[in-house]
Amino acid sequence: MSAEVPNPAAVRDPAGAIPLEDLHSSLGHPLAESMNFLNEVAQRYPDAISFAAGRPTEEFFGIDSIHRYLDRFREHLLTVFDCDEARAEREIMQYGRTKGIIHDLIARNLAVDEGITVDPESIVVTVGCQEALFLTLRVLRRTSDDVMLAVSPTYVGAVGAAQLVDMPVLPVAGSPEGIDFDDLTRRLDEVAATGRRVRALYVVADFANPSGVSLGLEARLRLLRLAAEHDFLLLEDNPYGLFTSDGEPGPPTLKALDTERRVVYLGSFSKTALPGARVGYVVADQRVTAADGREELLADQLGRIKSMLTVNTSPLAQAVIGGKLLEHDFSLRAGNVREQRTYRDNLRRMLDGLRDRFPPGRHPEVSWNVPGGGFFLVLTVPFAVDDRVLEHSARAHRVLWTPMHHFYGDGVPVNQIRLSVSHVTPAEIETGLDNLAAFLREYRDH
Numbered sequence: 474m475s476a477e478v479p480n481p482a483a484v485r486d487p488a489g490a491i492p493l494e495d496l497h498s499s500l501g502h503p504l505a506e507s508m509n510f511l512n513e514v515a516q517r518y519p520d521a522i523s524f525a526a527g528r529p530t531e532e533f534f535g536i537d538s539i540h541r542y543l544d545r546f547r548e549h550l551l552t553v554f555d556c557d558e559a560r561a562e563r564e565i566m567q568y569g570r571t572k573g574i575i576h577d578l579i580a581r582n583l584a585v586d587e588g589i590t591v592d593p594e595s596i597v598v599t600v601g602c603q604e605a606l607f608l609t610l611r612v613l614r615r616t617s618d619d620v621m622l623a624v625s626p627t628y629v630g631a632v633g634a635a636q637l638v639d640m641p642v643l644p645v646a647g648s649p650e651g652i653d654f655d656d657l658t659r660r661l662d663e664v665a666a667t668g669r670r671v672r673a674l675y676v677v678a679d680f681a682n683p684s685g686v687s688l689g690l691e692a693r694l695r696l697l698r699l700a701a702e703h704d705f706l707l708l709e710d711n712p713y714g715l716f717t718s719d720g721e722p723g724p725p726t727l728k729a730l731d732t733e734r735r736v737v738y739l740g741s742f743s744k745t746a747l748p749g750a751r752v753g754y755v756v757a758d759q760r761v762t763a764a765d766g767r768e769e770l771l772a773d774q775l776g777r778i779k780s781m782l783t784v785n786t787s788p789l790a791q792a793v794i795g796g797k798l799l800e801h802d803f804s805l806r807a808g809n810v811r812e813q814r815t816y817r818d819n820l821r822r823m824l825d826g827l828r829d830r831f832p833p834g835r836h837p838e839v840s841w842n843v844p845g846g847g848f849f850l851v852l853t854v855p856f857a858v859d860d861r862v863l864e865h866s867a868r869a870h871r872v873l874w875t876p877m878h879h880f881y882g883d884g885v886p887v888n889q890i891r892l893s894v895s896h897v898t899p900a901e902i903e904t905g906l907d908n909l910a911a912f913l914r915e916y917r918d919h
Contacts, residue, residue, distance in 0.1 A: 499636035503884035504629050510860055511875065518867040522905035524892040525873040527682060527848055529744045530815050531896070539747070542796025543789075549799055569788035572776045573598025575795040579740070579754055581803040586715070588729045589738070595758035595772045597779060598786045602710065602741035602753035606634040608775045608782070609708060609737055609755060613672040614640040620664060621708075622674040624652050626880030628682045628710070631675045642882075645674070649842070651681070651688040654695060661703050673706040673737070678727055679714035680847020683880045683891040687845055690724040697727065700735040706759070707731075710739040715806055716816045717846035722806075734759045737771070742794045744848075745805045745812075750790040816848065819894040819902060823850065826906040837917040841892075848895040851877065855917055859886040862916065870915070872908035 493501060515523060543565075550561035564574060573579075576596040583589040599605040613619065621635050625644035635642045645660050646653040657674075664671050676696070678688045688696070700707050709727045717723050728738040738756035746752070757771035779785075801808035824843060831839040840853045856862075858876045867873050877889040897905065 497637075498639075499633070502636060502882075504633055504636070504879075504882055507629055507879040511879070514860075514864060514867055515873060518871065518873065521867045521871040521873045522897065522901045522908060523873040524894075524897065524905055524909070525875045526896045527893050528896045529748060530812060532815060533811055538797075539793055542793045542800065545796035545799050546792040549795070565788050565792045567788070569785045569791070571780045571785050572596070572772065573754070573786055573791060574788055575791045575798070576754075578795050578798045578803065582798050582805060583738075583740075583756070585803045586806050587726050589726065589756070591756050591758050592770075595756055595770050597755050597757065597772050597775045598791060599753045599755060599779070600783050600786050601743065601751045602712065602739050603630050603634065604779070604783060604786075605739045605741075605753050605755035606631055606708070606710075607637060608778050609739070609757065610635050610640055610673075611638045611778050612771070612774050613706070614638045618669040619672045620669050622657070622660060622671055622705075624674075624676055624681070626683055626877060627675065627882075628677065629879060629882070631708075631710070632882050640672075644881075647684060647686065649686065651678070651686045651692055652676070652696070654692075654699075657699065661699070665703075671703065671705040673708045674700070675708045675710065676727070677710045677713075679711055679723055680716065680844055680849070682713070682847075683849055683875065683877060684851055685842060685844030685847050685849045687723065687847075693724060693727050693730055697730060697733075697735055701733055705735075707736045708739060709736050712741045712744045713847040715745060715809055716813055716848070718817050718820055718844070719846075720813060720817065723845065728756065742797075742805075745809055746794050746797050750787075750793050752786060752790050752794045816846070816895060819897065819899070820844070820846070820850075822899055822902050823892065823894045823906070826902060827852070830906055830910045837913050839913065848893050850892050850894070852890050852892055854888050854890060854913060857886040857888050858890055862886075865916070866909075866912045870908045870912040872905050872912060874909070 499505060511525060515525065547561055547565065550564055551558065554560045573596065576598055577593040579596050580591055580593040583591060599608065610621065620641045620643055622643050622645050623631055624647050626647065632642050643660055643664065646656040661671060678693060680687055696707060707727055711726060714723065714726065728736045741753040742750060755775060757775055759771040761769050761771050761774055797808055827841055837855050842851050844850050859878065860876060863874065863876055875891040877887050877891055878885055881887065
């Protein structure tokens with residue numbers, strides 16, 4: 474008698490389900506749902522005008538430019554490899570060097586645009602800036618006593634990367650000047666008193682996401698002094714620094730001012746070249762000493778971790794970015810003149826539109842900050858805002874924005890929203906602000 478084959482559905486044990494609490498703790502944090510929710514809202518209301526997306530403009534995208542950049546980089550390799558075509562093609566199409574194949578071009582870009590002089594070997598080319606963050610925090614997190622500080626509110630990706638490596642993130646209060654130094658000092662003393670160690674402070678010194686606030690020169694110098702005094706690193710993330718509202722360079726980056734190798738510089742080409750390439754980098758020129766006296770760069774340690782994570786960054790994607798750098802003589806300021814104008818005009822139009830629709834004394838009372846550039850500004854409204862309120866705005870008024878609670882990481886609603894100017898047209902700004910004004914008037918009396 475043949476054995477009866479059981480029905481797999483009938484014998485599946487419901488007890489075999491994996492409890493969420495048995496998975497990594499980051500999955501249960503409010504941040505884990507933030508980006509998913511925001512993406513889902515945008516997909517559910519595709520006809521809503523979005524002031525939520527922090528994407529670069531698509532106005533100047535073109536497949537032809539990708540082919541042109543590839544050809545330009547290939548020509549560069551033929552010069553480097555003495556016309557060895559097979560080697561040039563292999564460099565672009567084969568698995569590549571873990572630390573990257575355009576590190577020397579990035580070093581030249583940093584010198585031209587930012588006045589930063591570094592050894593190309595101190596640069597690791599990464600899969601977007603997010604991998605750069607993860608690698609840096611993974612290397613720095615040694616024990617459970619290691620913590621990261623972050624100016625609050627802050628970019629959710631930085632906090633998410635820290636959660637993935639089990640590094641606690643302690644907030645430091647922001648201010649109109651970028652950071653509350655009294656709160657930073659209190660936080661440093663508090664951590665030291667409990668026997669823990671601050672490994673790094675994450676900071677966006679130029680047009681921060683989400684606040685749009687920048688640090689002045691004196692604040693930058695003070696941060697460097699505190700980092701040396703208290704022995705921690707500054708993780709300087711700089712995706713928006715080129716996009717000033719007046720077209721002129723802002724204060725020097727922290728890395729350009731760094732004389733003691735206190736700054737790990739995190740960069741991305743997503744805003745300045747091509748987001749789809751997913752190419753970023755980290756400058757980690759700190760010296761690492763072994764017990765036997767050997768010295769290496771911190772970048773070499775990041776490369777070791779990367780070799781076990783993503784192996785390398787797509788050489789094909791790097792070739793596209795390298796070609797753009799070569800085409801513009803290593804200056805992304807020169808390579809983003811049109812984009813700078815678009816963001817500058819959009820920011821001016823947004824600020825003018827807010828003044829027209831919300832003059833002083835008119836209800837609802839609304840206020841906003843005036844960034845000196847970048848993609849974002851923050852609107853303060855007369856009621857607390859959460860995701861439910863955002864969904865009502867999208868459904869009833871066809872306008873999207875980002876609730877600021879997503880950048881505090883605790884899920885507690887606050888009476889502020891982030892508006893982005895980077896991925897909208899002038900006509901969308903005008904219509905979107907009309908819709909936003911109608912929503913605020915209606916919801917004030919809700």
